[in-house]
Amino acid sequence: MLTLDHISYAIGNKTIFNDASAELIDHEITCLIGPNGIGKSTLFNLITQSIQPESGQIIGIPDKIALLAQKNELFEPLAVRALLTIQRDTLDEEVLNLLQLKQLLDRPIEKLSGGQRQLVWLGYVLHQEPDLLLLDEPTTYLDLYYQQIFLKALTTLQAQRGFTVLMILHDLTQAFSNSQNIWLIDANKQLITGSVTELMDETLLSETFKLPLSIVEHAGQRLIIPEL
Numbered sequence: 001m002l003t004l005d006h007i008s009y010a011i012g013n014k015t016i017f018n019d020a021s022a023e024l025i026d027h028e029i030t031c032l033i034g035p036n037g038i039g040k041s042t043l044f045n046l047i048t049q050s051i052q053p054e055s056g057q058i059i060g061i062p063d064k065i066a067l068l069a070q071k072n073e074l075f076e077p078l079a080v081r082a083l084l085t086i087q088r089d090t091l092d093e094e095v096l097n098l099l100q101l102k103q104l105l106d107r108p109i110e111k112l113s114g115g116q117r118q119l120v121w122l123g124y125v126l127h128q129e130p131d132l133l134l135l136d137e138p139t140t141y142l143d144l145y146y147q148q149i150f151l152k153a154l155t156t157l158q159a160q161r162g163f164t165v166l167m168i169l170h171d172l173t174q175a176f177s178n179s180q181n182i183w184l185i186d187a188n189k190q191l192i193t194g195s196v197t198e199l200m201d202e203t204l205l206s207e208t209f210k211l212p213l214s215i216v217e218h219a220g221q222r223l224i225i226p227e228l
């Protein structure tokens with residue numbers, strides 16, 4: 001289990017984490033939420049060891065980590081098939097079907113729509129067969145149709161294959177309805193962790209996002225919306 005053990009990290013004089021501890025539950029989806037600029041991507045950088053904590057340590061980092069960054073760029077023009085088979089010989093039929101990529105295999109990636117491209121990038125990280133998948137705001141630029149395809153494919157494959165997911169999402173309803181656990185960085189930069197049930201708390205969420213938020217039941221789903 002990946003464990004943050006009392007980590008502290010600052011950029012210049014600015015404290016980002018101060019003695020933060022957390023355990024990432026294996027084989028489940030955890031969403032990382034918190035205001036803009038609070039340190040979510042920095043936490044990903046610590047987990048991928050592209051930066052080191054000033055004190056404390058991260059234990060149990062799996063060998064096979066895949067990261068879907070906010071912006072994914074190609075170094076050279078590639079067709080979808082070529083990207084998916086960069087690190088392996090065969091295509092994963094199930095991933096192709098769930099992400100609706102079969103009809104795109106021979107298309108140049110740069111000529112796809114933003115939504116199609118994001119499905120291709122998810123396909124790319126899934127073809128790496130990671131033990132831990134980190135996703136940084138993967139649905140931000142997607143319309144509702146592509147958001148649903150993306151999240152359904154991710155949650156279906158995760159449930160079948162059991163890889164661990166840590167995903168940054170800004171849409172709170174989406175975060176709580178597509179995960180089992182939440183890591184929340186609050187307004188005081190404290191990392192608070194728990195199950196979706198434990199952290200589904202109007203007061204905590206309103207204080208974190210400095211906005212009155214309500215939790216509303218609709219059609220069997222719990223929606224987190226700003227009070228009008």
Ligand SMILES: Nc1ncnc2c1ncn2[C@@H]1O[C@H](COP(=O)(O)OP(=O)(O)OP(=O)(O)O)[C@@H](O)[C@H]1O
Pocket residue numbers: 011016034035036037038039040041042043
């Ligand atoms: N290279 C850098 N130099 C200076 N400050 C930085 C650098 N990278 C990040 N920061 C600062 O560190 C803080 C945390 O940034 P980070 O990108 O981790 O936040 P975030 O929670 O992912 O934000 P967002 O939700 O807006 O993507 C921010 O205040 C940011 O300005």
